[in-house]
Amino acid sequence: MAEIVLEGITKRFPDGALAVRDVDLTVGDGEFVILVGPSGCGKSTTLNMIAGLEDITDGTLRIDDQVVNDKAPKDRDIAMVFQSYALYPHMTVRENMGFALRLAKVDKTTIRSKVEEAARILDLTVHLDRKPANLSGGQRQRVAMGRAIVRDPKAFLMDEPLSNLDAKLRVQMRTQISRLQQRLGTTTVYVTHDQTEAMTLGDRVVVMRSGVVQQVGTPQYLYDEPRNLFVAGFIGSPAMNFLHATLEENTLRTIVGDIPLAADVRQSLERQNAPRDLIVGLRPEAFEDPALVDPGRPGNTFSTTVDVVESLGSDVYAYFTEEDWQPTATSELEELAADSGLSETGASGHQVVVRLNTATRIREGSRAELWVDTSRIHVFDPRTGVNLTHHENRGG
Amino acid sequence: MAGAGERHLTGWALTNTVVIAYALFPVWWIAALSFKDPSTLTDGNFVPEKWTLENYRGIFETSEFTRALINSIGIALIATVIAVVLGTMAAYAVARLRFPGKKVLIGMSLLIAMFPPISLVSPLFNIERILGIFDTWPGLIIPYMTFSLPLAIYTLSAFFREIPWDLEKAAKVDGATPAQAFRLVIAPLAAPGVFTTAILVFIFCWNDFLFAISLTSTTRARTVPAAIAFFTGSSQFQQPTGSIAAAAVVITIPIIVFVLLFQRRIVAGLTSGAVKG
Numbered sequence: 295m296a297e298i299v300l301e302g303i304t305k306r307f308p309d310g311a312l313a314v315r316d317v318d319l320t321v322g323d324g325e326f327v328i329l330v331g332p333s334g335c336g337k338s339t340t341l342n343m344i345a346g347l348e349d350i351t352d353g354t355l356r357i358d359d360q361v362v363n364d365k366a367p368k369d370r371d372i373a374m375v376f377q378s379y380a381l382y383p384h385m386t387v388r389e390n391m392g393f394a395l396r397l398a399k400v401d402k403t404t405i406r407s408k409v410e411e412a413a414r415i416l417d418l419t420v421h422l423d424r425k426p427a428n429l430s431g432g433q434r435q436r437v438a439m440g441r442a443i444v445r446d447p448k449a450f451l452m453d454e455p456l457s458n459l460d461a462k463l464r465v466q467m468r469t470q471i472s473r474l475q476q477r478l479g480t481t482t483v484y485v486t487h488d489q490t491e492a493m494t495l496g497d498r499v500v501v502m503r504s505g506v507v508q509q510v511g512t513p514q515y516l517y518d519e520p521r522n523l524f525v526a527g528f529i530g531s532p533a534m535n536f537l538h539a540t541l542e543e544n545t546l547r548t549i550v551g552d553i554p555l556a557a558d559v560r561q562s563l564e565r566q567n568a569p570r571d572l573i574v575g576l577r578p579e580a581f582e583d584p585a586l587v588d589p590g591r592p593g594n595t596f597s598t599t600v601d602v603v604e605s606l607g608s609d610v611y612a613y614f615t616e617e618d619w620q621p622t623a624t625s626e627l628e629e630l631a632a633d634s635g636l637s638e639t640g641a642s643g644h645q646v647v648v649r650l651n652t653a654t655r656i657r658e659g660s661r662a663e664l665w666v667d668t669s670r671i672h673v674f675d676p677r678t679g680v681n682l683t684h685h686e687n688r689g690g
Numbered sequence: 691m692a693g694a695g696e697r698h699l700t701g702w703a704l705t706n707t708v709v710i711a712y713a714l715f716p717v718w719w720i721a722a723l724s725f726k727d728p729s730t731l732t733d734g735n736f737v738p739e740k741w742t743l744e745n746y747r748g749i750f751e752t753s754e755f756t757r758a759l760i761n762s763i764g765i766a767l768i769a770t771v772i773a774v775v776l777g778t779m780a781a782y783a784v785a786r787l788r789f790p791g792k793k794v795l796i797g798m799s800l801l802i803a804m805f806p807p808i809s810l811v812s813p814l815f816n817i818e819r820i821l822g823i824f825d826t827w828p829g830l831i832i833p834y835m836t837f838s839l840p841l842a843i844y845t846l847s848a849f850f851r852e853i854p855w856d857l858e859k860a861a862k863v864d865g866a867t868p869a870q871a872f873r874l875v876i877a878p879l880a881a882p883g884v885f886t887t888a889i890l891v892f893i894f895c896w897n898d899f900l901f902a903i904s905l906t907s908t909t910r911a912r913t914v915p916a917a918i919a920f921f922t923g924s925s926q927f928q929q930p931t932g933s934i935a936a937a938a939v940v941i942t943i944p945i946i947v948f949v950l951l952f953q954r955r956i957v958a959g960l961t962s963g964a965v966k967g
């Protein structure tokens with residue numbers, strides 16, 4: 295168990311590509327930290343650098359107060375779970391789990407008892423003498439976990455350990471990993487591209503994009519106070535809606551009506567010298583069917599044509615389109631669209647999704663009134679992607 | 691449905707029988723010849739009327755054949771070992787590393803594999819005479835290695851590419867040195883490839899006639915395929931058919947033993963289960 299400290303960690307590949315730039319991060323003793331971002335954001339490279347599987351171009355990496363930049367993976371005392379599980383196919387489950395201890399020259403009886411203890415925790419006892427080829431996906435995944443926990447290492451590094459499982463099993467394993475980490479209290483760095491995993495598992499989440507850390511914080515903090523357009527769009531499911539807005543006097547003109555600006559937001563806009571054309575972010579949760587909102591609650595009611603209504607049982611999602619969306623598309627928005635696959639659907643216009651109470655009577659294809667909680671808006675500068683309503687920018 | 695399945699099965703059995711019979715017919719023919727008495731050698735029967743071991747006794751009587759057998763075994767084994775060891779290292783590098791000149795290396799080895807050996811015989815003959823290795827074991831081992839290395843590199847690099855790289859990373863994180871990772875994880879998984887390659891290379895060296903006849907002149911390094919060509923009958927009017935047949939049967943035995951010994955190791959799909967899929 296140990297603290298992992300990254301100071302100005304940078305990775306430049308021989309071909310000149312900059313994979314990770316100047317990452318500063320402290321993973322506390324026993325903390326569960328998630329690195330999340332779309333593919334190619336440098337999260338796996340960062341993990342590999344912590345493991346020692348990739349050289350660090352620049353910066354210092356300390357594990358347990360020791361600089362380990364030039365140490366081989368075997369001297370770092372860390373365990374890693376791979377996306378592919380990387381089980382040794384010629385060894386039984388028992389041999390797989392005991393391999394690291396065998397290399398460390400631990401005596402046979404200790405290995406046996408440790409492996410059996412880990413197998414008991416992971417419910418693998420009956421499979422101990424089988425080969426990986428004869429196990430199901432979920433069992434293989436557990437063996438990979440077992441291989442990490444028998445060693446009682448300073449830290450666990452997990453590289454998308456659940457992405458090869460089917461959806462149902464993934465949810466089960468997610469809670470199991472969470473329980474296991476709490477029980478063992480081992481420092482864990484976990485890489486995923488799935489924001490749901492990031493939100494549910496981590497003590498803290500690190501959002502990365504193009505090799506740069508965008509924001510670090512607890513899942514709730516990232517959800518409530520995203521620092522920029524990218525974090526806002528990446529965290530949360532369904533993703534935050536981005537609408538075009540024009541600043542006039544003290545109001546923002548948008549397709550969901552005119553939104554008056556609070557004094558501190560206005561000051562922030564002035565300080566940042568914001569342009570007249572802005573991007574407004576509203577989470578699907580900020581919307582509701584006006585018929586179901588307390589009459590006294592402040593907010594805007596607007597009317598639109600609902601294209602699609604999806605009922606999930608617990609919620610209803612309604613979709614409408616912002617027709618006159620000007621593609622002020624910043625690179626962040628483009629990347630978010632690519633990541634969510636939205637750019638592949640070829641939809642015209644700009645889709646807005648709202649989450650409604652199941653009691654709603656809104657029907658597909660009809661003109662409908664919608665209510666939006668305007669106190670929950672985020673305002674972004676389209677030039678920089680900075681969230682102007684972030685509490686640090688409000689001077690609050 | 692059961693009837694259709696059965697018919698399907700019978701069809702397969704019939705096809706297999708025909709193919710096997712077609713392949714084994716010449717083998718049977720030469721084996722039958724080798725057991726025939728000289729007087730019945732040309733009687734046209736496929737089953738010897740009088741069984742005899744005379745032909746076998748004959749070829750082992752003089753040192754001509756036994757000496758050639760020792761040469762064959764020695765030369766083929768040494769060439770195989772060197773080619774497989776070098777080939778394993780080269781193939782691992784080709785499959786796993788990025789280094790300058792990799793494409794050139796692959797291209798060169800392909801070029802060598804494609805080169806018609808017959809065109810090299812005269813230059814090799816002269817070179818080996820100048821170097822003083824003509825009619826020696828190294829004189830055959832070196833060209834055999836040259837021609838079997840590309841084969842070894844190609845086959846083995848295909849095997850190495852099949853082994854997921856993650857396994858090596860996992861071994862490293864588990865505390866293995868690069869040597870341990872290779873010995874305990876990569877080598878056991880590459881074993882089927884190594885054995886397959888070894889068999890292919892061995893058969894190539896064992897069967898070669900061209901180099902063996904051109905680069906040897908005495909029994910010092912003459913291998914069996916070449917030595918058989920020098921067999922003589924008991925008189926100049928007699929064809930050494932029986933001896934040749936017996937020798938042909940004898941030199942097939944090591945190959946059969948070699949394959950039988952290692953066939954259990956040549957199981958494809960040993961890596962299944964390492965990663966999802």
